Amino acid sequence: KNEVEQSPQNLTAQEGEFITINCSYSVGISALHWLQQHPGGGIVSLFMLSSGKKKHGRLIATINIQEKHSSLHITASHPRDSAVYICAPRRNTGTASKLTFGTGTRLQVTL
Amino acid sequence: NAGVTQTPKFQVLKTGQSMTLQCAQDMNHEYMSWYRQDPGMGLRLIHYSVGAGITDQGEVPNGYNVSRSTTEDFPLRLLSAAPSQTSVYFCASSYGGGAFSTDTQYFGPGTRLTVL
Numbered sequence: 001k002n003e004v005e006q007s008p009q010n011l012t013a014q015e016g017e018f019i020t021i022n023c024s025y026s027v028g029i030s031a032l033h034w035l036q037q038h039p040g041g042g043i044v045s046l047f048m049l050s051s052g053k054k055k056h057g058r059l060i061a062t063i064n065i066q067e068k069h070s071s072l073h074i075t076a077s078h079p080r081d082s083a084v085y086i087c088a089p090r091r092n093t094g095t096a097s098k099l100t101f102g103t104g105t106r107l108q109v110t111l
Numbered sequence: 112n113a114g115v116t117q118t119p120k121f122q123v124l125k126t127g128q129s130m131t132l133q134c135a136q137d138m139n140h141e142y143m144s145w146y147r148q149d150p151g152m153g154l155r156l157i158h159y160s161v162g163a164g165i166t167d168q169g170e171v172p173n174g175y176n177v178s179r180s181t182t183e184d185f186p187l188r189l190l191s192a193a194p195s196q197t198s199v200y201f202c203a204s205s206y207g208g209g210a211f212s213t214d215t216q217y218f219g220p221g222t223r224l225t226v227l
Contacts (some may be wrong), residue, residue: 002153004153033215033216035218041199041220041221041223042218042220042221043201043218043221044218045215045216045217045218048214048215086153086154088154096142096159096161096167098144098156098159098169099144099154099156099216100153101146101153101154101155102153103151103152103153104153
């Protein structure tokens with residue numbers, strides 16, 4: 001079983017829809033990143049959270065450390081949100097912390 | 112700030128050739144890392160460094176070498192390229208990387224490598 005599971009793998013939505021992407025992980029972590037990978041390949045960090053909830057514009061990320069689960073929500077989705085969204089828990093190993101990556105959720109938002 | 116830069120953006124090698132992928136950051140970050148991204152798989156850590164002079168292996172280090180002589184640069188060397196090393200390579204950095212770090216990671220634009 002993978003250490004990080006994301007669902008769904010693919011998601012198509014119409015503009016304006018509310019979107020939820022889920023991430024479950026099995027390792028102890030210090031934080032969790034949500035990343036966005038654009039069609040051109042660049043990767044941007046959207047959120048880093050270690051507890052509770054964070055909001056940035058139309059994006060909301062939540063995490064439940066006890067349940068080892070995080071969600072990324074997009075309100076009022078727009079075609080420019082089309083990208084791959086990657087969950088990356090940050091786990092502790094000895095003296096360093098390392099990211100473990102999900103395989104990503106490919107989101108396409110249509111007009 | 113330029114952030115994290117990588118060169119080249121694209122590279123084609125023949126089996127057995129060696130090359131170095133360059134990575135540099137101008138944010139005075141201590142932690143730098145190299146990942147590879149393959150279709151259907153999450154990014155995987157190749158090597159990382161928690162500061163100048165200190166490097167360690169990630170989960171897929173075989174066939175790659177790194178060094179960290181300065182805070183800014185973290186080159187990745189392919190010793191003898193193999194088709195299995197065809198991938199997209201990302202360099203990333205963060206201010207800290209010690210245990211329990213919660214620092215944001217910044218990614219370079221990636222290098223697409225094809226080994227024939």
